[in-house]
Amino acid sequence: MTHLTIPGEPIPYIISSLSVFSQVFLSVSAKKKNMGCKTCVPLIQKHVAKERYLVAQAELKFALYVALAVLMLSCQAEAYDPLDPNGNITVKWDVMSWAPDGYVAVVTINNFQMYRQIMSPGWTIGWMWAKKEVIWSMVGAQTTEQGDCSKFKGNVPHCCKKVPTVVDLLPGVPYNQQIANCCKGGVVAAWGQDPTAAISAFQVSVGQAGTSNKTVKLPQNFTLLGPGLGYTCGPAKIVPSTVFLTSDRRRKTQALMTWNVTCTYSQFLASKNPSCCVSFSSFYNDTIVPCPSCSCGCHNKGSCIRMNSKKSHSRxxxxxxxxxxxxxxCTHHMCPIRVHWHVKINYKDYWRAKISVTNFNYRMNYTQWTLVVQHPNLNNVTQVFSFDYKPVVPYHSVNDTGMFYGTKFYNDLLMEAGPDGNVQSEVLLQKDKSTFTFRQGWAFPRKVYFNGDECRLPPPDAYPSLPSSASMISFAYLMVAGTYTLMVLLIY
Structure with missing residues (x-):
């Protein structure tokens, strides 16, 4: 028979302890009645105190156990990025007007993530209505399915599904189907890259809903694909109404009602394998450290295409x-993206590194890509040659992280796998002589993120190492001997 147990003390033990206490109490009472013992009362008090202590200790352990379990569950439910602790996507609903049977709302998707954007084919958002609401019409977006609207006569709603799924409209739709910040195919830039493009919006007219702040029921169970898995959305929460400025900026208006939904990203929910890897090389070592084998899993190895094969050029x-x-x-690492960091040149007061990003996916080009690198010398970046650069400083006391991204209309598009499927740049860094060294892999990054997902690095013991002292001495002797021989030949 199994028992519910508390760490350290099983519940049956507590019950048995109480039964022992009762037996002791009865026996002591009998002795007191028969013998008139004067020491019985202190003995009973001692046993009572002991049993109370055991029960209190067991209850405390049980409470700590429950608190630990709740903490673990909450940590698993909510994503956290140490390099972007406040990053999230906020979906805001602003009720702009009441309708005879519902309301008209503007839904705004704000991407507050510093270096994680939503690429093509764009976002997909869904929710579950609290009552029997329908969508009469939409501007700037559309639902993927209409659902069963057979009970409606005359005007037929845009969507009658209990759980609608909404996508953005494509660029170029007629003007009467557009509102501000809509119709970009669901593509939303990262906040740190382009705040003006880190927003998307649409308008929805909801029927069979409440017609006042007290009767409106908030939608539930929000989901967000951006464009794949990884986002978890919390419940809708009523917040202070959004305030708007008129075009002449002389008058303020406000929404009739506003609620927010916050969605956070977790790479573990998106994929069990990384989506990129990193390789290293240096001027002081001929060894090129490749990405680890099967860095991104080898589940796609059966369908991969060899470089320069006939299939790679097929229509x-x-x-x-x-x-x-x-x-x-087909590669040994089987990653869609490889980032290569090459320590290129060492100057007296500066050093230079070359960064190359290669796409191995034939079906994907990366628009508005981002590359985040963590390295202690990024606090002294002197020049970045063909990428744009912005420091990422989530904690003001530490400046060791930076975001590289493509220059607009030049290299902000990383093409599909092939001859054009790579972008590269160089970065010049000023040395801090108190910390700078080429020893023990110091010149290589600590972490690398591509499009917000952490890449797999080689193991530290495989990093390019400095030549050993014996090799350096042999090289020096060889240089001296060669110089002496050359001088002799020139003289004679």
Whole structure:
């Protein structure tokens, strides 16, 4: 028979202890009645205190156990990025007017993530209505399915589904179907890269809903794809109404009602494998440290395409699929993206590194890509040559992280796998002589993120190392001998 146990003390033990106490109490009472013992009362008090202590100790352990379990569950439910602790996507609903049977709301999707954007094919948002609401019409977006609207006569709603799924409209739709910040195919830039493009919006007219602040029921169970998995959305919460400025900026208006939904990203929910890897090389060592084997998992190895094969040049190979399934070039690491960091030149007061990003996915090009690197010398960046650069400083006391991204209309598009599927730049850093060294892999980054996902680095013991002292001495002797021989030949 199994028992519910508390760490350290099983519950049956407590019950048995109480039974022992009762037996002791009865026996002591009998002795007191028969013998008139004067020491019985202190003995009973001692046993009572002991049993109370055991019970209190067991209850405390049980409470700590429950608190620990709740803490673990809450940590798993909410994502946290140490380099972007406040990053999230906030979906804001502003009720702008009441309708005879509902309301008209403007829904705004704000991407407050510093270096994680939503790429093509864009965002998909869904929710569950609290009552029997329908969507009469939409501007700037559309639902993917209409649902069963057979009970409506005359005007037929845009969507009658209990759980609608909404996507953005594509660029170029007629003006009467557009509102501000809509119709970008669901593509939303990262806040740190372009705040003006880190927003998307649409208008929805809701029927069979409440017509006042007291009767409106908030939608539930929000979901967000951006464009794949990884986002978890919390419940809708009523917040102070949004305030708007008129075009002449002389008058303020406000929404009739506002609620927010906060969605956070977790790489573990998005994929069990990384989506990128990192390789290293240096001028002081001929060894190129490749990405670890199967860095991103080898589950796609059976369908990969060899470089320069006939299939790699076939028509339609770059056509993306609806499920965004990759078609990778055959490599030992099997990652869609490889980042290469090369320590290029050492100057007296500066040193230079070259960064290359290569795409091995034939079905995906990366628009408005971002590359985040953590390195202690990024606090002294002197020049970045063909990428744009911005420090990422979530904690003001530490400046060791920076974001590289493509220059607009020049290299902000990373093409599909092939001859054009790479971008590269160089960064010049000023030395801090108190910390700078080439020893023990110091010149290589601590962490690398591509499009917000952490890349897999080689193991530290594989980093390019400085030549040993014996090799340096042999090299020096060889240089001296060569110089002496050359002088002799020139003289004679």
């Amino acid at each position: 339609g190979i770059n056509t993306p699929r609806k499920d965004n399934a990759p078609l990778l070039q």
